[in-house]
Amino acid sequence: MTAVTRRFFSLRYIAKDYHILLHLFHNISKRISFTNMTDKVIASRIIKTEPINWRNLQFIQQDNFKEWIANGDKKLIESLLKYQFADPFKVWEHEGILYCLDGKHRFMDLSAVAQMGYQIPELLPATFIDCENMKEAAELVLVYSSAYAKITQQGLLEFVQTFDLDFPDMQNLLNIPEFDSIAFEGMLNEFQTGEPSEKIVPASLKDSFIFPPFSVLDTRSGVWQDRKRKWLALGFNSQETREDVELIAKSGQSTAIYELRNKMRESLKREPTWDEIIDYAKQKGMHVYEGASIFDPVLCELLYKWFCTxxxxxxDPFAGGSVRGVVAGVLGYPYEGIDLREDQVExxxxxxxxxxxxxxNWITGDSNEVLDRLSMAADFLMSCPPYADLEKYSDDPKDLSNMDYKDFKEVYFSIIKKSVAHLKEDRxxxxxxxxxxxxxxFYYNFVSDTIQAFKEAGMELYNEIILVNVVGSLAIRVRRQFNGGxxxxxxxxxxxxxxxxDPKKIKGNYPELNLGEDLEALASSE
Structure with a gap:
């Protein structure tokens, strides 16, 4: 006998002892069920474990039900050769036929190993499972799906249809690697329809914070990051730090995510939730904007202190998330923001x-319309507009992110003109x-267009500051974009x-900031 044969034969005797233990456990569990008279009982479905003629096994699922993942067939054969047969088949006995609930690929690879010259025992252990009917047996076939292979979309569709399974109720019980549940639910729909607590603001945030007023602001510096962490402690860094509160509405996503949503609509025959969309996008390896993609609160703080009375x-005519409003509120500046998206405003x-x-306060509406009826006279106009179609924020045709650049530019200029009209003189x-x-x-030249829009609205460019951002994921993306183009x-x-x-009135309208010590410390550090 070979080592493989000896090892397999030894399992016959182990299985007998195992069967005795399981039989005792099964009887004890029955007694417990009747003794306690309670619904909260986990009863054993295992009838017995004993050797069977594995070559006589029958299978419920069709041949195309699963396919191998990443050389899974070779891995399973290697596992058999190294560890021998260590996992019993799971079977259901019905009308004299043994249906295999779990182990089809082990069956296939045992046959393959036999063709390679290995001797396989005629009898191998199998655990008998109690099933009420063929439908329940089919459900267990899904639950027992192996990680060595994956279920195909078409295979699962045929399987669910054959046994009339309630897939939506079952899918949370399944662990099927790389399975596209959204696409499958779309196939299923197509088949069925025939159609396709109060937070305290830290006092430290109200303290004076001064950064040197140079034309380059480096957000990577330790001082900047330390200050930013204090602001982020309010919850800006995550949608999950506040129960039921999102700092950035989940609808603020890239164009690719909106294209994905459209595909999900077609498949699901309904409107997917943003949680579903984001989870599905993550499964597909797409970049999702979440809490970290927000306006820098430190920059916001500096601009208020430097350029607001x-x-x-x-x-703020392009309000977006809550950051600019929250920072204004903490620092004592009345704030009025406008945003088209009701979910973001809420x-x-x-x-x-x-x-x-x-x-x-935030107002829901199109800035180009809201500004016509707004009675506010502002001391400071501040915003971060949509960068043309770089990110898409909604399906609303009035949303600038949905427009081609020519239309975008026309509406953008109009909003800037109306906003400037609400700004007081000498501001x-x-x-x-x-x-x-x-x-x-090619670049749109959006920066220059913004300068031109303000000029046409009656304001001149006074300062230009370069905000240097942290490298972040750019270090990963730059290789492909540079080598590719x-x-x-x-x-x-x-x-x-x-x-x-009149620039001459600036000194009289704006307080003098004590920059001396900060600049001296900066100079001495060089």
Whole structure:
């Protein structure tokens, strides 16, 4: 006898002892069920374990039910040769026939190993499972699915149809690697329809924070990051740090995510939730914008202190997330933000409510329309507009991110003009922008267009600041984009500061900031 044969034969005797133990356990569990008279009982479905003639096994599933994953067939054969037959078949005996519930690929590979010259015992252990009928047996076939192979979409569809299984109720019990549940539910639909607590703001955030007013702001510096961490402690860094509150509405995603949503709609025959969309996108390895993709609160703080009058009001025509409003509220600047998305506005309001902020408000609507009826006279105009079609925020045709650049530019200029009209004389405006590429790879020249829009609205460019961002995932992405088209990795944004009125009045309207000690310390460190 070979070692393989000896090892397999030894299992026959082990199986007998195992069967005795299981038989005792099965009887004890029955007694417990009747003794306790309670519904909260986990009863054994195992009838027995004993050797069977494995070559006589029959299978419920069709041949195309599963396919191998990443050389799974070879891995299973290697496992058999190394560890021998260590896992009994699971079977259901019905009308004299043994149906294999778990072990079809072991069956196939045992046959393959036999053809390779290995001697396989005629009898191998099998665990007998109690099933009420063929449908319940079919359900267990799904639950027992092996990780060595994956279920095909078409195979599962035929299987579910054959046994009339309730797949939506079962799918959470299944562990099927790389299975596209959304696409499958679409196939299933097509078949069925015939159609395709109050938060306290730390006092440290209200303390004076001064960063040198240079034309380059480096967000990578230790001082900047330390300050940012204090702000992030309010919950800006995650959608999950506040129960039922999102700082960035989940609908703020890239165009690719919206294309995915459209495909999900077609498959599901319904409107998918954003949780479903985001989870599905993650399964497919797509980049998802979550809590970390927010406006930098430290930059926001600096711009308020540098370019807004003491206690002055702030107008934000492209509000987006809650950050600029929350920072304004913490620092004592009345804030009015406008955003087209109702879900985003609701998320912002919840955040402000949790922090008990006053004089902070968001309006739902199209800025191009809201500004026509707004009565506000602002002391500071600040925003971070959509970067053309770089990110898509909604399906609303009024959303700038849905427009081609020509239409985008026309509406963008109009919103800036109306916003400037609400700004008091002798006041500043600051827009944080960054240039983006068109579909051919050329820059739109969005920064220059923003400057031109303000100029036409009656404001002149007064300061331009380069905001240097942390490298983050750019280090991973830059290799492909540079080698693929010699596009350098963009790790900065442009902070454009404009002025409306007479520059000679700036000194009288804006407080003098004590920068001496900070600048001296900076100079001494060089």
């Amino acid at each position: 003491n206690g002055g009001s702030v107008l 998320a912002n309001r919840k955040q402000a409510s949790i922090l008990s902020l006053e004089n902070v 500043f405006a600051a827009f944080v922008v960054g240039d983006v590429r068109d579909k051919k790879g 010699r596009k350098v990795g963009k790790m900065h944004q442009n902070v454009l500061v404009f002025y409306k009125g």
